[in-house]
Amino acid sequence: QKEVEQDPGPLSVPEGAIVSLNCTYSNSAFQYFMWYRQYSRKGPELLMYTYSSGNKEDGRFTAQVDKSSKYISLFIRDSQPSDSATYLCALGGTNAGKSTFGDGTTLTVKP
Amino acid sequence: KAGVTQTPRYLIKTRGQQVTLSCSPISGHRSVSWYQQTPGQGLQFLFEYFSETQRNKGNFPGRFSGRQFSNSRSEMNVSTLELGDSALYLCASSPGLAGIMGYNEQFFGPGTRLTVL
Numbered sequence: 001q002k003e004v005e006q007d008p009g010p011l012s013v014p015e016g017a018i019v020s021l022n023c024t025y026s027n028s029a030f031q032y033f034m035w036y037r038q039y040s041r042k043g044p045e046l047l048m049y050t051y052s053s054g055n056k057e058d059g060r061f062t063a064q065v066d067k068s069s070k071y072i073s074l075f076i077r078d079s080q081p082s083d084s085a086t087y088l089c090a091l092g093g094t095n096a097g098k099s100t101f102g103d104g105t106t107l108t109v110k111p
Numbered sequence: 112k113a114g115v116t117q118t119p120r121y122l123i124k125t126r127g128q129q130v131t132l133s134c135s136p137i138s139g140h141r142s143v144s145w146y147q148q149t150p151g152q153g154l155q156f157l158f159e160y161f162s163e164t165q166r167n168k169g170n171f172p173g174r175f176s177g178r179q180f181s182n183s184r185s186e187m188n189v190s191t192l193e194l195g196d197s198a199l200y201l202c203a204s205s206p207g208l209a210g211i212m213g214y215n216e217q218f219f220g221p222g223t224r225l226t227v228l
Contacts, residue, residue: 036219041221042221042222043115043201043203043219043220043221043222044154044201044219045218045219046216046217046218049216088153088154090154098144098156098159098166098167098169099156099217100156101146101153101154101155101156102153103152103153103154104153104154
């Protein structure tokens, strides 16, 4: 069993929809919870990271962490075609140099 | 500030050959990590170098090796290539130590696409 399991997708939604992306993990030692966005033929870019359980908001993006359930989510409000990408959850310690990634969920937002 | 650069961007090799990939981190960053990304296995951690020393290592065979130079530039080498080594190899740089916020963010390069025939 993988340390991090991510909903595989792909997801296809109409523009303006709310998108929910989810990951579960098994190792309670993880301290930081990250979401990356990866466009085709590009490297991943960090969207958000959180440290504790709860919500963290950044514009249209909200990251949610539930450590008791070992469950993390990323919500995208008012989704745009430019949000079409693969979203990767990642977990790690204070040193991001060694992070464990989910397999990614490919999202397509249709105009 | 320039981002992470990786060379070459694309590479085609045959089984049994060896390959060397290069990564130049963001100026001032001391840590370089390497990841392998494949459709079947996702993004998997290979190793991390900090100040020329390997700080962490993933679960890859000894055919995969790396090194870091005094200017923080890093190379990874794969010897005796196998078909299954075809992947996107990503390099990520980070300051190397947790910052004020307690998190050491890493920045990815565009990757090197390796195809083994």
